[in-house]
Amino acid sequence: MSGADLTRRAVLGAGAALAATPVLARARDPRVGRFTGMREDGVLAFKGIRYGRAARFERALPEPWNGNPAKAQTFAPIAPQRGNPDLPQSEDCLFLNVWTPDANPRAGRAVMVYFHGGAYSNGTVTDPLTHGGKLAAQGDVVVVTVNHRLNALGHAWLKPFGARFADSGNLGQLDLVLALEWVRDHVRDFGGDPARVMVFGQSGGGAKIATLMAMPAARGLFHCAATMSGQQVVASGPNNAWKRTQALFAALGLQPRDVELLRTLPVERIVDALGATDPVMGGGLYMGPVLDMTNLPRHPFWPDAAPQSLEIPMILGNVREETRAFIDPRGPRLRGLDWDNLAARIAPEIKIDLDVDWVVAQYRRQHPQWTPEQVFYAATTAGRSWPGQVIEADERARAGATKTWVYQFDRPSPLDPLRGAAHTDDIPYVFGTLDAPGSMSGTDLGARMTRDLMMGAFAGLARTGRPGLADWTAYTLPDRATLVVGDGTASIASDPRKWERELWATGPYVQPGS
Template sequence: MSGAELTRRALLGSGAAALAAAATPLRAALAPPVACSAGRFFGTAEANGIRAYRGIRYGRAERFRAPAPFVYGPAPHPADTFGPVAPQAGGTYGLQSEDCLFLNIWTARPDRAAKLPVMLYIHGGAYSGGSVTDPLNDGAALAARGDVVVVTVNHRLNAFGYLYLARLNPRFPDSGNAGQLDLILALQWVRDNIAAFGGDPGRVMVFGQSGGGAKIATMLGMPAAKGLFHRAATMSGQQVTASGPLNATARARAYLARLGVDAGDLSPLLTMPQDRLVAALDAIDPILGGGVYFGPVLDMKWLTRHPFWPDANPQGLGIPMILGNVRDETRGFLSPDSDKVRGLTWDNVAARIAPELRIDILPEWVVAQYRAHFPDWSPTEVFYGATTAGRSWRGQVIEAESRAQAGAPAFVYQVDFTSRLDPRRGAFHTIDIPLVFGTIGAKGSHTGTGADAQAASQAMQNSFVAFAQTGDPNHTGLPQWPRYDLPRRATMVFDTVAHREDDPRRWQRELFARVPYIQPGT
C-alpha cells in the first residue's frame, strides 16, 4: 500500500469521512495541507504543477432557509473528491443531495505570498439544473497558466433554492433567494480563506455562463453581495428583471398543488423526501406555460429592485463587467432534430417562431423582414436568427446599453467560433465554456482540438485572465477592445482570429428594439 493511501486512510479514520463526496475517484497523491480559518485541507497534486482541492464544504442549510457558514474541526480533511450536486431532474452529474454547498479550488501556488487574482465560476442550467462538476468546467487548465486561482461553486437550485414561500408563510422569508444567498456565502468564504490558496481576496472575479451569468447580474444589485467581488463576466446569461412576488407566489401555489400540499399548511414540505420535490418540478407554470419557472424574486428583503430595470442597478456600476453572447444562441437549446425545427418551410416558420420569441410581436412580419433583408437565408436560418436576436441576445444588449448610459465600464464580446462536430449547431449556446476554461478536449466540447480551437481558446482565456488581474480584458496579441459605449457599440468577436466590430447585427438589434423585452420568468 502506498504512503499516500496510508495517509488518506488515516485521515478518513480521523473523522474526515464526514465530508460528503460524489462518486469521483481519487485522482493523485494527496498534496501537503493548506491551513485557513475554515480548516486544514489536503488536496491532490495533479499535472502541470496544479494543486486541486475538491469538495470543500462552505455552508449548511435547512430546507427553504438561508444558509449558515460551516467551519471544519481541527483535524485535517481530504479535499480530493467533488461534493454532491444540487437535486435536479436527471442524473447527469452523479450523486444529488440538498446538502450541496461545496466549492472546488485549483491553484498553482498555494502560498499566501502569491496574491493571484481569483476567478470564481457559477454554472449554468438556468436556476433549475447544472453543476460545476461538469468536465467542461474543470479549472485545472485555466489555473495551470499560473496567473489565477480558479474556484467553482455548487449551490441550491430549483425549488430548493428559489421556491418563494414568504407570502404563504412568514417562517420562510429567505426562500425565494436561498440559492443566491448560497453564492453570497461562498463569496464570503473566498474572502476569508482564499489567501491561503494563493488568491487575492481583493481581486475576485465572478464569471458564469447562462444561468450563472444571470445569477451574477442579479448579485450585482444585492446589498448582501456588496464588496465581495470586484469584476464580473456574464457569458450568455442576463437578468434584466427578477420574478415579481405575485407571480412567484402563483408559481409556488402551482408547485404545491402538484405535490398535493395545502398552501395553508407547508409543514409536509419540510419532511418530504427530496426525490418527491424533484419529481414535482414538472408542474405547469401558470404564467409562461411549460415547466414551472424558478429564479430570483423581488422579495424586498434580499433583492429590493430589479437588476437592470429601469436602469443598471447603481450598486454594480463601479464593478468592471464583460458581457458576452454567442452568435447562434438558440441552436444550443432548440435542436436541429427537434419537432420545432425539423421540416421548417416558409409556410410554417412564422407559426413555429411565435412561441419561441417570448415577446409579443407579429411573427409573420418578422419573417417577412428577415426574408427581405437576408434573401439567401433558409427558413431554418431565419428561425434561429430571429429567436436568438429576439429572445436570447436581447437581454445582453439591454444590460450593455444600460451600463453605457451610466458611464460604467463594460466590454462586450460575441463568439462566432462554430461547432466542429455538428456544423448545423453553429456558434451555439455553451460553446464558449470550453474556450474560456481551456477544456476543448473534454467530454461535451464541440470545439475540436485543432489549431483553430486552440487559438480561439487562448484569446478568450487571455482576455478573461487580464480582466481578472486589472479589470481590463486587453492583452498583447488581441486587437484593441474598447469599452462599450453608444452609439459605437464596440464588440470583440472571438473566432479562429479575434477581431473587433462596431455594432454587429445592428439591423437585428433595431428590429426587435421596436417592442418591449420580457425577461423569461418575469
C-alpha cells in the same frame, strides 16, 4: 485598427502571457490547512470543500474553518434537480472546488469564481467543461467553482407563510454570497488575493451574477464580472412567485397551507413536482430570484443598471446562434421547415411579442439568400437569447459605466456542421477544456488560438480589471463596440447586428421567469 491587426496582437499577447507562467513547478504540497487536495493539470486541486450548511428553506450558515483533517479530492453531491440524473444529488450540496498553481499565502494571485448554468433549476460545476485546472495553470489564477441550492429548494417563495421564511425566494443567491464570503476569508491560504476576485458564469451562472450586482449583501465581495450568454434583467415579482409556489403545492397534492409538510417531504417528490406547468410563462415550473425588497430590493437591470455595481468592470457576451444548442436542427421542431410554416415555428420560441409573419418578411428582405433554417435560428436567438445582453450593456452605458466590454462569439463547431456557434460553446475556450467530454470546440489550431484569446481576455480582467486584450474597445453608446470572435481571430465591430437589434427593439422583452 483592422481585425487582422487586433487578432495578431491579441493572440500573440495572450500567448506570451500564458507561456511566461512557469506554473508546473509550483504545484508541490497538496495540503492547505486541514484539507489535502491532489495534483491535477499541473496545479493543485481541492474538491468538495464545504462552505456552508442549511436546513430546508432556511438561510445557510458558514462552515467553521477549524476541525478534523479532511480529504478534498472528490466532488461532493450536486443540488437536487431534474437534470444530471447520473450524478449523486443531495440537499447537502453547499460545496466548492479550488484549483491553484501554488498554495502559498504570499502568492496573491487573482481569483476567478465560477457559477454554473442551468437557469436556476439545474446544472453543476462538476461538469468536465468547467474543471478549473487548465485555466488555473495557463491563466496563472486561482479558480473556484461553486455548487448551491436550486429550483424550489433555493427559490420557492414561502414568505406568505411567515417571517421565518423571509429569505426563501433568494436562498440560492444567498448561498453564492456565502461562498464569496468564504473566498474573502480563506482564498489567501490557497494563494489567492481576496482583493482581486472575479465572478464569471455562463447562462444561468451569468444571470446569477447580474442578480448579485443588485444585492446589497454581495457588495464588495467581487471586483469584476463576466457573463456568458447569461442575463437577469428583472427578477420574479412576489405575486408571480406566489403563483408558482401554489402550483408546486398543487402538483404535490398538498393543501394550500401545508408548509410544514413541504419541509419534510422526500426531496425526490419536490423535484418531480417541478415538472408541473409554470402558471406565468408556461413550460416547466420556474423558480428563481424574487424581488423581496430586502435581499433583492430592486430588479437587476430595470429600470436601469443597479447603481451599486456601475464601477465593477464587466464583460458581457453571447454566441451568434444560441438556440442551435436547445432547438435541435435534427429534431421535430425543424423537421419539414419551409417558408410556409416558418413563422408558426418561430412564434413559440421568442420572448418579444411581434407579428412573426412581419418578422420573417423583414429577414427575407434583409437576407434574401438565407434559407428558412438560417432565418429560424437568427430570429429565435435575437428574439429570445440575445436581448437581455443588449439591455444590460446599454443600461450600463446609459448610466455612465465606462468599464464594460462586449463580445459576440462566432466560431462554429468544427465537430458538427449543423451546430454553428451555439449556447455553451464559449465555455471550453475560457476554461481551456477543449478536449473535455461535451466540448464542441475541437482541438485544432483555430481552437487553440481561440482558447488563448478568450482565456487571456478573461484572466486579464481578473488580474487587472481590464480584459487581457489591449485593443478591446469598451462598450459605449451609440457605437456599441463589440469584439467579434471567429476561428482563432478577433476584430472590433461597431454594433455588428444593428439591423436585428433595432428590429427586435420594436417590442418589449419579457424575461423568462419574470
